[in-house]
Every structure is written in C-alpha cells, then in structure tokens.
Amino acid sequence: xxxxxxxxxxxxxxxxxxxxxxxxxxxxxxxxxxxxxxxxxxxxxxxxxxxxxxxxxxxxxxxxxxxxxxxxxxxxxxxxxxxxxxxxxxxxxxxxxxxxxxxxxxxxxxxxxxxxxxxxxxxxxxxxxxxxxxxxxxxxxxxxxxxxxxxxxxxxxxxxxxxxxxxxxxxxxxxxxxxxxxxxxxxxxxxxxxxxxxxxxxxxxxxxxxxxxxxxxxxxxxxxxxxxxxxxxxxxxxxxxxxxxxxxxxxxxxxxxxxxxxxxxxxxxxxxxxxxxxxxx
Amino acid sequence: xxxxxxxxxxxxxxxxxxxxxxxxxxxxxxxxxxxxxxxxxxxxxxxxxxxxxxxxxxxxxxxxxxxxxxxxxxxxxxxxxxxxxxxxxxxxxxxxxxxxxxxxxxxxxxxxxxxxxxxxxxxxxxxxxxxxxxxxxxxxxxxxxxxxxxxxxxxxxxxxxxxxxxxxxxxxxxxxxxxxxx
Numbered sequence: 190x191x192x193x194x195x196x197x198x199x200x201x202x203x204x205x206x207x208x209x210x211x212x213x214x215x216x217x218x219x220x221x222x223x224x225x226x227x228x229x230x231x232x233x234x235x236x237x238x239x240x241x242x243x244x245x246x247x248x249x250x251x252x253x254x255x256x257x258x259x260x261x262x263x264x265x266x267x268x269x270x271x272x273x274x275x276x277x278x279x280x281x282x283x284x285x286x287x288x289x290x291x292x293x294x295x296x297x298x299x300x301x302x303x304x305x306x307x308x309x310x311x312x313x314x315x316x317x318x319x320x321x322x323x324x325x326x327x328x329x330x331x332x333x334x335x336x337x338x339x340x341x342x343x344x345x346x347x348x349x350x351x352x353x354x355x356x357x358x359x360x361x362x363x364x365x366x367x368x369x370x371x372x373x374x375x376x377x378x379x380x381x382x383x384x385x386x387x388x389x390x391x392x393x394x395x396x397x398x399x400x401x402x403x404x405x406x407x408x409x410x411x412x413x414x415x416x417x418x419x420x421x422x423x424x425x426x427x428x429x430x431x432x433x434x435x436x437x438x439x440x441x442x443x444x445x446x447x448x449x450x451x452x453x454x455x456x457x458x459x460x461x462x463x464x465x466x467x468x469x470x
Numbered sequence: 471x472x473x474x475x476x477x478x479x480x481x482x483x484x485x486x487x488x489x490x491x492x493x494x495x496x497x498x499x500x501x502x503x504x505x506x507x508x509x510x511x512x513x514x515x516x517x518x519x520x521x522x523x524x525x526x527x528x529x530x531x532x533x534x535x536x537x538x539x540x541x542x543x544x545x546x547x548x549x550x551x552x553x554x555x556x557x558x559x560x561x562x563x564x565x566x567x568x569x570x571x572x573x574x575x576x577x578x579x580x581x582x583x584x585x586x587x588x589x590x591x592x593x594x595x596x597x598x599x600x601x602x603x604x605x606x607x608x609x610x611x612x613x614x615x616x617x618x619x620x621x622x623x624x625x626x627x628x629x630x631x632x633x634x635x636x637x638x639x640x641x642x643x644x645x646x647x648x649x650x651x652x
Binding site: 198201202203204205227228229230232233234235236237238239240241242243246247250328329332333334342366367368370371372373375376377378380383384413414451452453454 | 509510512513541543544545546547549550557559563566567570578580581582583584585586588589591592596597598600604607616617620623624627628629630631635637638639640642643646647648
C-alpha cells in the first residue's frame with residue numbers, strides 16, 4: 190500500500206517524534222509513505238484569520254501536487270488536516286473549476302478505513318497492559334464536522350479503540366474535544382495555562398497516568414508547559430503526553446522508541462519503566 | 471440593544487450588513503449555546519452570542535476594536551453546536567480580516583503580530599521556520615525573554631532548526647500573497 194504524506198512544518202520541527210513514529214509504524218504495517226514533493230505550509234491558524242483567499246490558495250497548491258501524485262494524502266497534523274480538508278471542500282463546491290483534489294485523510298482515519306487495525310492486532314508484541322490513558326482529540330481533527338466528516342464529533346473514539354487494540358486501558362473522560370488553546374500559545378499564554386491546567390486536572394481525576402494525542406500543537410502545548418504550571422500550582426503530578434503513534438511503536442516493539450521519548454519535556458520513561466513496559470533508563 | 475451597551479447602529483456599511491445577511495447571522499435567536507461552550511469566553515469582552523447580535527445591528531466600530539475577535543481560538547465549538555448553522559467562528563475570521571484591512575488598532579496587539587510573523591515566514595521560505603519567526607515576533611512585541619528557557623530546551627531536543635528549509639516553489643508561494651507584508 191502507498192500513500193502521499195504531508196508532514197507539515199511542525200512535524201519537521203517541534204513534533205519530530207510524531208513524524209518519526211508515524212513513518213516507523215506505517216513502515217511496519219507495509220504502508221509506504223511518499224512525502225509530497227515540495228509541499229508548502231498550509232497557513233495553519235494564521236492565514237484563515239487574516240485572508241480567506243490566501244488560506245485557500247496555500248492549501249490548494251498542496252492539494253494540486255497531491256492530485257498529480259494520484260494517491261490519498263495522509264496528514265498527521267490536526268491543524269494542517271483541518272486547513273487541507275476545508276480547501277478540499279471548497280474545491281469540491283466549486284465543481285472542479287479549481288481542479289481535482291486527492292482525498293485528505295488523517296492517520297487515525299486511515300487506520301480504520303484501510304484495515305490497518307487488523308494488521309496491527311497481529312503485530313502487537315508487548316501489549317501495554319495496565320497503562321491507563323485518556324485520549325485527547327482536541328479541536329481540529331473533529332470540528333467542524335461538515336469539514337472533517339467526523340462520525341462522533343463530541344465523543345470520538347478512534348484513538349480509544351487503537352489504545353485498546355495495543356492493550357492499554359483507555360479511560361473514559363468528558364474532555365476529549367475541549368480546546369487546549371493551541372493557537373494562542375505564544376500570544377495569550379495565560380489563557381492557554383488555564384485551559385491546559387483544567388485538562389490535566391480532569392485527566393488525573395479520571396484516573397489516567399498519561400494522555401494520548403494526535404496533534405502536534407496539542408502535544409507541545411500540553412507537554413512543554415507542565416513544569417511551569419506545576420511550579421505555579423504546587424501540585425506536581427507529571428502526566429506524560431504521547432502521540433498515539435509512539436504507543437503503537439512501543440507495543441509493536443520498535444527499536445527507536447527511546448529516541449522519540451527523549452524528545453519529550455515530561456519524560457515518559459519513568460512511568461513506562463514502573464509498568465514494566467521499557468527497561469529502566 | 472440595551473444588553474450590549476446601546477450604541478447606535480451608525481457603523482452599518484452596505485458590505486457589512488450584506489455579509490451578515492448572506493451568512494445568516496440574523497437567524498441567531500440568542501440561545502447562547504455558543505457562549506456556553508466557548509472555552510475562552512472568560513477572556514472576551516463580548517460573548518459570541520453578543521457578537522452575533524452586534525453584527526446584526528451593524529455595530530461595526532465596536533466589533534472591529536474588541537478583544538473577542540483576537541481571543542477567539544478558532545476551535546469551532548460554537549459553529550459546530552449552533553442550532554441555526556451559523557458559522558460563528560467564520561464570522562470571527564471575517565471580523566478579524568475586516569479589522570486588519572481597515573487598519574483598526576487591535577485590542578490584543580500580540581495576536582496579529584504573531585500571525586504577521588508566521589505568514590512572513592511562509593512568504594520567505596514556503597514553510598514556517600520557527601526560529602526566525604519567533605525572532606520577528608519578539609522584535610515586534612519586545613517580549614525578548616519570554617519562553618527563552620523553553621526555546622533552549624526545544625533546541626536541545628532537536629526541535630528547532632537553525633536554518634530554514636526553503637522550498638523550490640517559494641516564489642510561487644510568495645505570489646499567493648495578495649496583501650502587502652507587515
């Protein structure tokens with residue numbers, strides 16, 4: 190199986206481990222990812238705020254390249270996914286005047302649409318038994334549902350189902366799609382702190398030991414500022430934040446997990462060692 | 471009008487009210503579902519349902535100068551839950567775009583500076599280069615030392631690239647920008 194791959198700027202930088210783990214597990218699952226040639230930034234949260242036409246055209250350039258490649262376009266970053274999906278929809282509404290588009294799809298969707306989940310089941314070597322996680326989907330993977338096509342935009346369950354397949358224990362909670370404030374991270378850090386603090390509290394209250402995400406902005410927001418938040422609140426209860434692809438990599442016994450985990454701010458290896466899921470480091 | 475302060479709808483311009491009508495803003499019956507679900511409503515000066523009312527009333531000057539439009543995190547909870555299918559987050563986008571186009575001094579200065587720095591990076595390289603984007607943002611806002619430690623830790627983890635990755639089609643990408651740079 191082959192598909193086009195749009196990493197986006199974050200996966201080439203702040204979310205390197207999401208890129209590395211996505212490429213690693215898809216390879217094991219016999220899915221060949223072909224990086225979209227000469228892709229450009231999707232415009233993220235800045236273009237649509239300032240100029241609709243620019244937002245559409247930045248996304249459209251990528252979709253045209255993808256159409257020429259003739260394969261589904263896998264987009265792991267939730268913000269890129271949202272912008273490319275929105276452009277895909279506008280292009281369809283314009284009835285082909287803008288040219289055709291490739292199907293834009295998130296890795297989570299791809300798992301369920303292409304039968305990769307069955308293949309994954311057969312590859313699990315070290316089930317993550319006893320690891321209690323909350324799955325956090327954030328905003329842009331699911332909203333607005335007329336753009337994303339999310340089946341359950343208030344209660345998505347794809348990551349929960351994947352976590353169950355690899356033997357972890359997805360814990361129910363009510364904050365799966367509450368916003369973490371990602372787009373305000375540099376400008377109104379005070380707002381972001383308030384939103385993420387609530388997510389940590391609710392995750393811990395639900396009995397989770399870690400959070401699982403599918404968005405580089407959520408990840409860096411939740412992972413990199415915990416220490417500061419705990420200094421302010423005095424309530425030190427570190428909560429490792431995983432990309433779902435990293436935990437899949439761990440369960441299938443990928444060799445590079447420690448490289449990915451070393452890139453985290455909240456080092457997850459202590460928790461994983463206590464669970465017997467990695468050897469102590 | 472008393473609930474939102476009672477100024478005159480003198481700011482109504484034809485494009486403003488035409489746009490409001492086209493986007494069904496008048497369908498709002500003030501159920502306040504948008505404001506109940508908004509994660510950042512605590513930091514806003516006008517709640518999303520008030521913004522809908524103000525748009526209907528054509529209170530343009532107040533809207534373009536308010537905090538709400540810049541504090542909105544574009545999470546789409548409001549648009550998703552609106553029983554009248556008003557794209558409330560889209561209305562926020564449009565208000566921000568109008569404010570920038572008309573040169574209104576923003577109530578939250580940092581936010582448009584951030585967007586400008588971000589877009590400038592795309593215009594120069596075709597992709598975002600965090601380091602130069604952050605430098606540009608800090609020069610504009612004079613927040614030189616905010617998050618310095620965090621930046622260093624990112625760098626140590628291989629998450630900040632020293633050099634930008636310039637794409638081949640960056641001229642083509644720069645050509646997509648119709649508005650002049652900041």
